[in-house]
Amino acid sequence: MGLRAQSLAGVLVFALGVGGLGFWGLSGYLGRGFDRIEQQAMRKDFQRLIATLDDALAQKGRGAREWSHWTALRDYARNRNPQFAEDNLSPASLRASGLSWLAVLSPSGELIHAVRGEPSAGSTQTVAEVLSEQTPAGRALRQPAPPAGRCAWVFVPSLGEEVQALCHLPIMDSSGQGEPAGSLITAERMEAAAWRDMGTRAALDLQVYPLGAAPEAWAVLDEVAPGQDRRPLWVLPGEPQHRMRTQLVDGAGAPAAWVELRWPRELRLQGIEVLRGAGGLLAGLAALLALGAYWLVDLRLVRRLRSLQRQIARARAEEDWTPRLRVRGEDEIQELAEEGNHLLRRIQQQVTALEAVAQTDALTGLANRRAFDPRLQAALALVARQGGAVSVVMVDADYFKRFNDTHGHAAGDAALKVLAQGLNEVARRGSDLAARLGGEEFALLLEGGNLGEARQQAQALQRWLAAQACGPGQALAQALTVSMGVAQARPGESPGEVMARADAALYQAKALGRNRIESAP
Numbered sequence: 058m059g060l061r062a063q064s065l066a067g068v069l070v071f072a073l074g075v076g077g078l079g080f081w082g083l084s085g086y087l088g089r090g091f092d093r094i095e096q097q098a099m100r101k102d103f104q105r106l107i108a109t110l111d112d113a114l115a116q117k118g119r120g121a122r123e124w125s126h127w128t129a130l131r132d133y134a135r136n137r138n139p140q141f142a143e144d145n146l147s148p149a150s151l152r153a154s155g156l157s158w159l160a161v162l163s164p165s166g167e168l169i170h171a172v173r174g175e176p177s178a179g180s181t182q183t184v185a186e187v188l189s190e191q192t193p194a195g196r197a198l199r200q201p202a203p204p205a206g207r208c209a210w211v212f213v214p215s216l217g218e219e220v221q222a223l224c225h226l227p228i229m230d231s232s233g234q235g236e237p238a239g240s241l242i243t244a245e246r247m248e249a250a251a252w253r254d255m256g257t258r259a260a261l262d263l264q265v266y267p268l269g270a271a272p273e274a275w276a277v278l279d280e281v282a283p284g285q286d287r288r289p290l291w292v293l294p295g296e297p298q299h300r301m302r303t304q305l306v307d308g309a310g311a312p313a314a315w316v317e318l319r320w321p322r323e324l325r326l327q328g329i330e331v332l333r334g335a336g337g338l339l340a341g342l343a344a345l346l347a348l349g350a351y352w353l354v355d356l357r358l359v360r361r362l363r364s365l366q367r368q369i370a371r372a373r374a375e376e377d378w379t380p381r382l383r384v385r386g387e388d389e390i391q392e393l394a395e396e397g398n399h400l401l402r403r404i405q406q407q408v409t410a411l412e413a414v415a416q417t418d419a420l421t422g423l424a425n426r427r428a429f430d431p432r433l434q435a436a437l438a439l440v441a442r443q444g445g446a447v448s449v450v451m452v453d454a455d456y457f458k459r460f461n462d463t464h465g466h467a468a469g470d471a472a473l474k475v476l477a478q479g480l481n482e483v484a485r486r487g488s489d490l491a492a493r494l495g496g497e498e499f500a501l502l503l504e505g506g507n508l509g510e511a512r513q514q515a516q517a518l519q520r521w522l523a524a525q526a527c528g529p530g531q532a533l534a535q536a537l538t539v540s541m542g543v544a545q546a547r548p549g550e551s552p553g554e555v556m557a558r559a560d561a562a563l564y565q566a567k568a569l570g571r572n573r574i575e576s577a578p
């Protein structure tokens with residue numbers, strides 16, 4: 058994968074990571090915050106609800122107290138006058154007042170009178186069974202009634218969502234004075250609709266359930282405290298609403314029914330909406346940052362490295378090792394370019410040295426055939442373009458095998474070096490080139506030299522070698538002569554053709570006795 062793709066992938070991963078982690082962290086943090094706020098609000102709502110229920114029940118109690126027949130009822134409790142019961146405690150009068158049933162008890166708890174306002178809808182229990190000591194309600198009703206004549210409420214579970222609310226009042230006269238003559242128990246069916254109505258008044262979604270399955274799976278959140286009455290509050294967290302329950306208790310404080318509040322999680326939903334918006338903003342910002350980071354990496358790193366890579370590739374393709382790598386800026390990449398330039402310089406030096414070695418004869422230090430051939434070709438091309446003369450002198454040591462055999466191979470090498478020296482002596486012009494073509498065969502390239510001049514050069518070499526006979530290398534020079542063939546290039550002639558004619562002339566010199574110069578026609 059290229060650097061650009063890698064940096065793009067890197068910033069994308071970075072952006073996604075930052076965005077994702079940020080969103081995850083933020084949603085977790087805010088989620089817990091929303092939960093806390095919701096719980097506080099729920100607790101307040103529940104307190105309000107319980108207070109509303111208590112008010113509603115208190116109002117019913119007051120309604121019962123305001124009944125106009127209390128004095129007559131007290132007489133009935135004492136004298137048990139059947140006419141009173143017939144007139145005021147009949148099923149019809151109960152139905153008119155909306156009660157389910159009614160019972161009159163003596164001060165000792167004996168059932169004096171019981172009447173139902175309607176068939177026992179929602180309950181199969183008789184009044185006597187409800188009031189027996191075996192039931193929680195019966196036991197609760199045996200507790201002393203509140204002295205101020207307030208209703209002592211007892212809730213009796215019934216079927217479905219129905220709860221019977223039993224109001225326990227002492228039978229006093231209308232002034233509320235004196236000893237109670239017994240107890241009046243009224244039972245009112247409080248249906249789901251009635252409870253919901255109370256909930257609506259409290260602006261809450263409310264249900265009341267008879268005691269039944271306890272909410273074991275629910276968590277106890279806290280307590281709600283309407284007035285002095287603290288009651289545990291159970292919560293079943295959920296979406297899209299929390300459900301909370303607490304118990305309605307009877308006059309003895311025993312559980313009578315569940316009251317459940319459904320609390321829509323609007324705050325949290327709104328919070329999540331806000332969070333989504335913030336998440337989108339975060340994602341946008343992360344994407345912008347990522348793009349910015351990518352642009353910066355691309356500008357500062359990728360483009361400059363790619364430029365450097367292109368420059369190096371061009372140098373390699375063109376085999377041009379001139380140090381010229383350049384990048385903008387002054388940093389590690391620029392230092393890398395400088396190091397590259399050092400390397401290129403070194404390569405150039407090595408190449409130059411290698412080329413020199415490759416074109417030089419190791420023994421004599423003269424140019425070798427690899428250097429001679431291109432020079433001859435270039436000289437001929439120049440002549441073809443501009444005119445002028447080019448000549449070649451082929452030089453070959455005479456009887457060199459015998460020389461070697463006589464004086465030894467080392468002496469032969471020394472003789473070849475002397476011959477090379479002689480060639481250098483006569484090839485004085487800058488455009489002249491003396492070369493060893495191989496073995497004991499040498500050549501002289503004379504750019505701008507015609508045949509006559511070439512012969513003069515050859516004669517000069519002959520003289521120089523002969524002069525060596527008078528010098529310290531006398532013995533060697535006496536033993537070494539050369540034969541030479543001279544040729545001037547004809548117009549349009551190839552290097553091979555010129556060399557072949559010079560070689561033919563040399564062959565002729567050999568054939569005519571050696572130590573002589575022959576010119577090609």
Ligand SMILES: Nc1nc2c(ncn2[C@@H]2O[C@H](COP(=O)(O)OP(=O)(O)OP(=O)(O)O)[C@@H](O)[C@H]2O)c(=O)[nH]1
Binds near residue numbers: 454461567
């Ligand atoms: N010492 C030495 N001898 C070399 C070198 N290169 C070639 N020779 C010898 O040069 C000799 C050339 O022998 P030939 O080709 O028979 O020619 P020649 O003996 O000079 O006879 P002509 O050319 O006909 O006069 C061989 O014995 C090679 O071994 C070298 O670098 N050093």
